[in-house]
Amino acid sequence: MRTEGLRVIAAKEFRDHVRSRRFHILLAIFLIIAVVGLIDGSIQYNQQIEEYNENLAQVSDDEMMPSYFGWKPSILSAFFKMSMLITTVGVVLGCAMGFDLISREKESKSLKILLSHPIYRDEVINGKALGGIAAIALAMGTVLAISFAIILIFGIVPNLDESIRIMLFGGLSFLLIFSYFAIALFMSTVAKNSSNALIYTLIIFIILSTLIPSFATNESVMEIVVGEPPRFNGPSGPYAVSSSSTASSTGEVVELVDTSEIDLAWEEYREKSEAYWEKRHTFTDAVNLLSPSYNYQQMAIAVTEPRLSIALLNVGSYSSDIYEDLPESGLAILGSLMGALAKNIIALLVIPAAFFGLAWVRFMREDIR
């Protein structure tokens, strides 16, 4: 029965992960930082909510401007801070869990023995992935459960909207860790030994988490790809200064410039600027899509701080009414952001799937001698 081997391998891999010292140490670091961050976040939240309530008591609703600083505080802000931690410790956990899954089997010579059992090769790689997924899910589940416990200890009871967003945050974090786990698993199938696999994984980690985002925003790269930003070439104001020279005297003549000419020049400059920034954003976004860390950060901001996400998505926009008609519910705002962030969600799903696919193909073709 094909699923039996898969189940046995997945169970063994899961047990290996949760029994390994490496997993214990990383999970402990993860939990300590998460707990400290959440305690700090909970204290800050309680202070912010007090200030907010005081402001609310002093100012009537009509006078409250819909601005970022006037938003009701949310405990999700603490999780937003936790997302920074996940892009480092969580990613290291993913890499550490995957980099030697296949190479270790090659080194200990157990791969030949394993494949001599009545199992298909795909059951081995799928079982290893499933075991890893289960261990990552356990790690994330533990972090979320402890996070919930801490905020409850501080008397903060998340409402349904917040609870769902916390769960979504957990799901996204799981996807990020799994992305790096899949990358490490692929490197484990490619490399001849575990130390090489670890080095390759770290190189990819640095490229995806640091180099790609830096490359995407580098000014020199931007100049090469999208050119220099447009400059305003029209008159600088309603008065134009020109030099005049006659046989008897030399001086400056101030002329009144036609305002319609200025408006036209500004309009032209604005259009060019918008086109330039749009092109620049498109390039940056396209390059950043290759980085799971970037995609995760975008999504994590959207889930934990949806209004901030709207602000960030509209950087460079000339529209001032972006906060108007925003729904009160964070989940509803998140829903409205889905269109803009669809590419990030897809990339966050495609990258681990692609690396797992590569690992799968490589392992199926592995030469056993």
Added chain:
Amino acid sequence: MIRCEHLCKVYHGVPAVDDLCLEVPEGEVFGLLGPNGAGKSTTILMLTGLIEPTSGACYIDDLEVATHPIEVKKKIGYMPEDVGFYPTLTAEENLEYSAKLYGMGKERKERIKELLALVGLEGVTKEVGGFSKGMRQRLGIAKALINHPKAIILDEPTANLDPQGVADYRRIIRHVADQGTTVLVSSHILSEVSKVCTSAGILAHGKLVAHGTWDELARIGGDEKVVIHIETRTPMPDLQSPALVAAEFAENRHRARIVATVDIRDELADTLAEAGVAIRSLEAEHPDIEDVFLSYYHTTEEAA
């Protein structure tokens, strides 16, 4: 039980196994002999379904390995030369994992206990990472037997064993063979194979250059000549036989060295008795088995 039909495996244009035809009947303990690089391990990898042949086919219990790998793996037990286990698990845990992969139920507990006792690892609770090579080899034999296989295939099973381990290994193989299990042992150590196997095949440069029982192999390898030494108390008369090739007498015909195409000791004893010659000793000279096998290798090398 084990059959290869024109089996070939080519790596980067170089044949590792070349048109191998072989048959091992059920219940036989067969030795696959050959120097390093002869193609023994490649043949075994094809027999165990770990690699596919370039051409030809191999069968276990009449099932083609390449087309029925899972069914075949259920019927065989395999121990590779460089046997490896999970270092963080104990011997029992490694066997437990293996038994689960064979789909064994609760009966596996009893089987594991029985096998650990058989290979002398009962009561060893340390992790396999702390095992000596010999202990790993013993565990490898236990793993190869976990699923009650119809045939077991062992690749260089005594490579890392100490003398006690080798003795235990021979005992285990005899025990397994007594139960009717077919055994295929690959080795380049002739003495080891000759002590446990009832028949053998010799591989050189990927080709099977000879196979048969030990007597058959020795006779073929020894040029089909039998040398007989005779010592008598009284002088010998001239000896006549259609199988006689040469006769050399010494010490006033009290000693003779006879070369014949077959073993004619009985015929010689009768002739001498009829002539009234008292025999002190009459024995056939067995060719040195090592020399015979080396001659196979050298013949193949010269042909290549």
